Amino acid sequence: MPVTSSPLHIAVVGGGIGGLAAALATARAGHRVTLVERATRFGEMGAGLQLAPNASLALDELGVLGAVRHTAVAPPRLVMMDALTGHEVTALDLRGTAYTDRFAHPYLVTHRTDLHAALLSACQEHPGVTLRTGHTVTGAEQNGLGVHLSFAENHAELTADAVVAADGLHSRLRQSLVNDGEPVCSRYVAFRGALPTGKMTGPMSRHAAGA
Numbered sequence: 001m002p003v004t005s006s007p008l009h010i011a012v013v014g015g016g017i018g019g020l021a022a023a024l025a026t027a028r029a030g031h032r033v034t035l036v037e038r039a040t041r042f043g044e045m046g047a048g049l050q051l052a053p054n055a056s057l058a059l060d061e062l063g064v065l066g067a068v069r070h071t072a073v074a075p076p077r078l079v080m081m082d083a084l085t086g087h088e089v090t091a092l093d094l095r096g097t098a099y100t101d102r103f104a105h106p107y108l109v110t111h112r113t114d115l116h117a118a119l120l121s122a123c124q125e126h127p128g129v130t131l132r133t134g135h136t137v138t139g140a141e142q143n144g145l146g147v148h149l150s151f152a153e154n155h156a157e158l159t160a161d162a163v164v165a166a167d168g169l170h171s172r173l174r175q176s177l178v179n180d181g182e183p184v185c186s187r188y189v190a191f192r193g194a195l196p197t198g199k200m201t202g203p204m205s206r207h208a209a210g211a
């Protein structure tokens, strides 16, 4: 929805799922956005991603749910399994009336790369978004007029009315703002991977999302 006051120029630092979603939402609200990403090209790594209905509602409001659904799967069941035995602990019916009466939006499973690609494509198509790769932010200084960003790359600089820090778990901007130290490791480790559905055995099912 367009803003009623003057449009602002907003800088977004980081071109992951968070930064692209923030850039798209800000541009769709009528502001001008410059997104800077340190990598020389946009890309996303990793495996699968579960999108609960609050996430698919947000994607709908960003105008990308159709593109995301194109490659996503809407499993009929969500199964919670015992981490040691693999036995089913409980399950949710994701297509029954209890679910659909409460949530208008689907529970989806997709690949991280596909979600990132849908958001990137929408940002590339939006006239209010400028995307710059190969820009590593080294610092942000705020004064009465806005925020000035400095970069590792020679001569690069950017001034904006405000900056959104979406530079990930080890955010440099978060440190410069709140300086609360490195993320704390919980010492619980989970491994994730992707395999063809034909190789799924036992309690795993191609017709359910597991957790």
Ligand SMILES: Cc1cc2nc3c(=O)[nH]c(=O)nc-3n(C[C@H](O)[C@H](O)[C@H](O)COP(=O)(O)OP(=O)(O)OC[C@H]3O[C@@H](n4cnc5c(N)ncnc54)[C@H](O)[C@@H]3O)c2cc1C
Binding pocket: 013, 014, 015, 016, 017, 018, 019, 020, 036, 037, 038, 039, 048, 049, 050, 051, 055, 135, 136, 137, 138, 166, 167, 168, 169, 171, 172, 190, 192
């Ligand atoms: C194993 C695992 C499973 C998960 N499963 C789910 C799930 O099922 N559902 C779900 O919703 N979420 C899930 N998450 C969480 C979700 O994946 C992350 O929260 C999300 O991807 C983070 O996105 P981001 O854009 O904030 O950060 P990132 O993806 O880390 O992006 C940060 C970007 O900032 C750039 N950057 C960093 N520093 C600078 C700098 N100084 N200057 C310029 N650019 C910079 C980086 O290059 C990067 O592109 C999972 C996470 C993990 C680890």
